[in-house]
Amino acid sequence: MIPTISSLQKRDLNHVWHPCSQMKDYEDFPPIVIKSGKGIYLYDENGKQYIDAISSWWVNLFGHANERISTALANQAFQLEHVIFANFTHEPGIFLAEKLVEVTPDGLTKVFFADNGSSAIEVALKMSFQYHMQKNKPQKKRFLALTDAYHGETLGALSVGGVGLYNEVFQPLLLDTVRAQGPDCFRCPFNERPDSCCTQCMSYVEEKFKTHHEELTAIIIEPLIQAAAGMKMYPPTYLKKLKELCLQYDVHLIADEVAVGFGRTGTMFACEQAGITPDFMCLSKGLTGGYLPLSAVLTTDDVYDAFYDDYETMKAFLHSHSYTGNPLACRVALEVLHIFEDEHYIDEIHVKSTYMKELASKRFDHHPYVGEYRQTGMVGAIELVKNKETKEPFPSGERIGYKIYQIALKKGLLLRPLGNILYFMPPYVITKEEIKMVIDTTNEAIEEYFEHDHACMKVHEYE
Numbered sequence: 001m002i003p004t005i006s007s008l009q010k011r012d013l014n015h016v017w018h019p020c021s022q023m024k025d026y027e028d029f030p031p032i033v034i035k036s037g038k039g040i041y042l043y044d045e046n047g048k049q050y051i052d053a054i055s056s057w058w059v060n061l062f063g064h065a066n067e068r069i070s071t072a073l074a075n076q077a078f079q080l081e082h083v084i085f086a087n088f089t090h091e092p093g094i095f096l097a098e099k100l101v102e103v104t105p106d107g108l109t110k111v112f113f114a115d116n117g118s119s120a121i122e123v124a125l126k127m128s129f130q131y132h133m134q135k136n137k138p139q140k141k142r143f144l145a146l147t148d149a150y151h152g153e154t155l156g157a158l159s160v161g162g163v164g165l166y167n168e169v170f171q172p173l174l175l176d177t178v179r180a181q182g183p184d185c186f187r188c189p190f191n192e193r194p195d196s197c198c199t200q201c202m203s204y205v206e207e208k209f210k211t212h213h214e215e216l217t218a219i220i221i222e223p224l225i226q227a228a229a230g231m232k233m234y235p236p237t238y239l240k241k242l243k244e245l246c247l248q249y250d251v252h253l254i255a256d257e258v259a260v261g262f263g264r265t266g267t268m269f270a271c272e273q274a275g276i277t278p279d280f281m282c283l284s285k286g287l288t289g290g291y292l293p294l295s296a297v298l299t300t301d302d303v304y305d306a307f308y309d310d311y312e313t314m315k316a317f318l319h320s321h322s323y324t325g326n327p328l329a330c331r332v333a334l335e336v337l338h339i340f341e342d343e344h345y346i347d348e349i350h351v352k353s354t355y356m357k358e359l360a361s362k363r364f365d366h367h368p369y370v371g372e373y374r375q376t377g378m379v380g381a382i383e384l385v386k387n388k389e390t391k392e393p394f395p396s397g398e399r400i401g402y403k404i405y406q407i408a409l410k411k412g413l414l415l416r417p418l419g420n421i422l423y424f425m426p427p428y429v430i431t432k433e434e435i436k437m438v439i440d441t442t443n444e445a446i447e448e449y450f451e452h453d454h455a456c457m458k459v460h461e462y463e
Helices: 007-015 023-027 067-077 091-103 117-134 155-159 164-173 202-215 236-249 270-274 301-305 327-343 345-364 400-410 432-462
Strands: 034-038 041-044 049-052 110-114 142-146 178-180 216-221 252-256 280-283 295-299 370-376 379-387 421-424
Touching: 049 432, 067 327, 091 110, 091 295, 091 327, 110 117, 110 301, 117 155, 117 216, 117 252, 117 280, 117 295, 117 301, 142 202, 155 164, 178 202, 202 216, 202 236, 216 236, 236 252, 236 270, 327 345, 345 370, 345 379, 345 432, 379 400, 379 432, 400 421, 400 432, 421 432
Parallel strands: 142 178, 142 216, 216 252, 252 280
Antiparallel strands: 034 041, 041 049, 110 295, 280 295, 370 379, 379 421
């Protein structure tokens, strides 16, 4: 039976096409109407509260309705809401660019603003290609990407993505990308242990460099965590070796830190843990603390100088967005960086992530259907498997993650699964007590599913 739904839900379903959804699912499980949020909590139209354990699609850093960020936004709105960013500028954009250069790895000196993560990827791809064209290397026109990569859903971003769920249907429209086998520490083909990994899987990438380096303009990577692939995590040594290959073969390194930047991995940026500076760093999501769309691509003087010339040479980077450098978004992002600085949140992340890992490991490591609990910084992931010994996954058609997500929602916890992987990526303002609530409730939802729904399924199989 279809549950009783409110007038707002009915109106929503009349006209709204929701992202990353099969809309038919909403007939049985209509969208939850959220009226407000505060801290780590969301409140629906009936007053029920939900812990936002995924930071509302990984964007929220310091809690909903954060007083400092809201005040900064309100003040800016009464001063300047928007102005064309070609031949004009403003203080929020200038100050934000300066601050981003200050906090990102050394050598990233120039900032190009866009308005979402996919757009940032497009900017980096185009800059890299045009750079080599203007350096008289027209043969360098292909990109190298990893299997299971995710970099966004515009056509260029899909071209360097490797998750078939998102890009398979669009293959006839996509760029001809070179693909290398990416790291898979949980199902490592070399049987390496995470705590003693020698990153032998880098051989897959090295082989592609040797074969294709003359035609490669850049390799793009999600540092430390392949997020949409199921929070696949790998060690910093992989990045370090990759940077060495890029220097050896004259190939740009594009670091897609859209999901993993701004403290998610335990350092301000994931690349820091490998001690590397990419040629391009793409930032978005947490950049504005979940308030407004904004992205930034940081690059080097070397890249910038290849575009700097007299107008007649037509070497300028002619890429633009109407909302490039929006003052409201820039002012909010600047406040986010001030909060990191003023309130020492990286130290807070270290303490909370250690507690989260200890608690989650005790709870899930010995569960018969948990193949692995893995964590980097404040990102934790539970991989559910059919067979713990062989690591055999559950069939995707069973939608186990989705069903546990539904159970958790009834218990007041928002977990959006990635296939059979459940993950935590909470706002940093979460307390230890609330971390415990998240883990306990997740465990209850998992237990409820396997004690009831999965048991019923097994009975049905044998009938």
